[in-house]
Amino acid sequence: MTQTQTTQPQTNQPQTNQPHTNQTLYRATFMHTPASPFETPDALQVQEDGGLLVAGGVIQASGPFSELRAGHPGAEVSDLRGGLLLPGFIDTHVHYPQGRVIGGLGMPLLEWLDRNALPEEVRLADPDYARAVAQEFTRSLLQNGTTTALVFGSHFAPAVDTLFAEAERSGLRAVAGLVVSDRLLRPELHTTPQRAYEESRALIERWHGVGRQLYAVTPRFSLSASEGMLDACAALMREFQGLRFTSHINENVAEIGVVQGLFPQARDYLDTYERAGLVTRRSVLAHNVHPNDRELGAMAAHGCSAAHCPCSNSALGSGFFPLKRHLQAGVHVSLGTDVGGGTGFSMLKEGLQAYFMQQLQGEQGVSLTPAHLLYLATHAGAQALNLAHLTGDFSVGKFFDAVLIDPAPQTALRAVYAAADSPARLLAATFASGTPGDVARVWAGGDTAYQARRDLAAIHP
Numbered sequence: 001m002t003q004t005q006t007t008q009p010q011t012n013q014p015q016t017n018q019p020h021t022n023q024t025l026y027r028a029t030f031m032h033t034p035a036s037p038f039e040t041p042d043a044l045q046v047q048e049d050g051g052l053l054v055a056g057g058v059i060q061a062s063g064p065f066s067e068l069r070a071g072h073p074g075a076e077v078s079d080l081r082g083g084l085l086l087p088g089f090i091d092t093h094v095h096y097p098q099g100r101v102i103g104g105l106g107m108p109l110l111e112w113l114d115r116n117a118l119p120e121e122v123r124l125a126d127p128d129y130a131r132a133v134a135q136e137f138t139r140s141l142l143q144n145g146t147t148t149a150l151v152f153g154s155h156f157a158p159a160v161d162t163l164f165a166e167a168e169r170s171g172l173r174a175v176a177g178l179v180v181s182d183r184l185l186r187p188e189l190h191t192t193p194q195r196a197y198e199e200s201r202a203l204i205e206r207w208h209g210v211g212r213q214l215y216a217v218t219p220r221f222s223l224s225a226s227e228g229m230l231d232a233c234a235a236l237m238r239e240f241q242g243l244r245f246t247s248h249i250n251e252n253v254a255e256i257g258v259v260q261g262l263f264p265q266a267r268d269y270l271d272t273y274e275r276a277g278l279v280t281r282r283s284v285l286a287h288n289v290h291p292n293d294r295e296l297g298a299m300a301a302h303g304c305s306a307a308h309c310p311c312s313n314s315a316l317g318s319g320f321f322p323l324k325r326h327l328q329a330g331v332h333v334s335l336g337t338d339v340g341g342g343t344g345f346s347m348l349k350e351g352l353q354a355y356f357m358q359q360l361q362g363e364q365g366v367s368l369t370p371a372h373l374l375y376l377a378t379h380a381g382a383q384a385l386n387l388a389h390l391t392g393d394f395s396v397g398k399f400f401d402a403v404l405i406d407p408a409p410q411t412a413l414r415a416v417y418a419a420a421d422s423p424a425r426l427l428a429a430t431f432a433s434g435t436p437g438d439v440a441r442v443w444a445g446g447d448t449a450y451q452a453r454r455d456l457a458a459i460h461p
């Protein structure tokens with residue numbers, strides 16, 4: 001592992017200085033959270049009958065529609081009234097090979113891996129199977145309004161290559177990588193540190209910083225990755241600029257016990273990654289349901305994020321995520337669906353489940369408002385991924401990554417939209433009962449990445 005080459009991300013910067021040709025002025029009620037509601041009161045920004053001027057895929061101006069129209073009479077108007085325009089969702093933990101095994105209910109983590117997830121992950125060795133799964137996966141994310149995702153890839157390098165190709169073709173911004181492991185899964189999914197390093201390097205050189213794609217170094221979890229494997233991961237993180245790191249941590253009590261036995265010299269689960277130098281501002285660790293105080297303090301000190309996956313934590317019976325302790329320690333928290341431990345690709349459902357699980361914790365829980373849910377589903381993810389300069393809200397200079405929630409006529413949510421007496425109520429109802437069927441259109445970098453097959457004009461009230 002003597003490779004010292006570095007790659008520079010090429011095209012991930014918004015081009016704010018482009019000539020403003022082909023301007024589109026989107027007319028809609030929009031909401032976003034440019035600041036964190038955990039830190040700032042009134043973080044939810046609402047623009048009723050608002051305008052967002054977009055050129056070259058980037059937001060050029062925002063404000064009341066009438067003002068923007070007067071200032072930009074030549075812009076083509078896209079009328080989205082009747083719906084609610086939100087920033088594209090950011091899913092910070094989702095498994096590409098697990099879309100077809102959603103719904104393996106009734107098992108705790110380690111049994112679920114053995115019986116449900118890993119047999120399916122082996123199938124991605126077949127390139128045709130992997131292509132079909134990659135197409136389903138990118139389509140499912142976009143149909144749910146997710147425009148950026150930190151994706152747990154496959155154990156097979158050709159399948160990861162296919163994922164990046166499909167993501168780039170579809171408009172999805174994928175931060176993804178080869179999943180590497182060298183023990184305790186099943187032989188077909190094991191590799192060596194040397195081979196993991198070489199295959200990861202080839203994928204980094206091919207995809208990191210290409211279009212909307214970025215690479216994340218991805219050991220599955222310390223349970224399945226030896227010290228040698230974690231060192232190979234650390235070598236990649238040192239040698240290439242701008243990589244992200246992701247793995248699992250502290251999800252399940254039995255899992256934590258096994259990890260303790262495998263790393264007797266480590267202080268705790270986090271320390272297995274920390275000792276290898278893998279806990280940094282670029283790290284996103286999924287779950288963290290059972291952290292100790294030292295781990296929370298160290299995560300905060302390193303600027304590492306926790307991806308909270310409440311549907312998965314509920315389905316696998318992993319436990320209640322201690323959000324209050326994370327916030328008190330200063331650990332940044334984002335949201336992930338964890339498909340297929342989770343129950344689907346909807347970040348609306350994930351936000352609602354996060355809310356439920358905090359409510360159920362009583363004094364130990366955090367009372368989440370609709371603004372918190374929107375922040376967790378959007379801007380918090382952009383911050384976790386170091387992408388907040390590009391996406392996560394509708395500030396000028398960011399890519400127009402957006403989702404239009406527009407309930408079909410004669411549905412319960414449409415009735416709520418018609419009756420809602422405040423923007424917060426509209427947003428709360430969207431999280432409480434919004435489904436993929438309410439996602440009318442999705443934009444990624446200004447381009448339409450998904451459009452529901454229904455006539456938008458017909459459903460304006």
Ligand SMILES: Nc1nc2[nH]cnc2c(=O)[nH]1
Nearest residue numbers: 117220221248312338341
């Ligand atoms: N939820 C979940 N936890 C894991 N830990 C290691 N692998 C996995 C996985 O695929 N899903």
Ligand SMILES: [Zn+2]
Nearest residue numbers: 093248286338
């Ligand atoms: Zn996971």
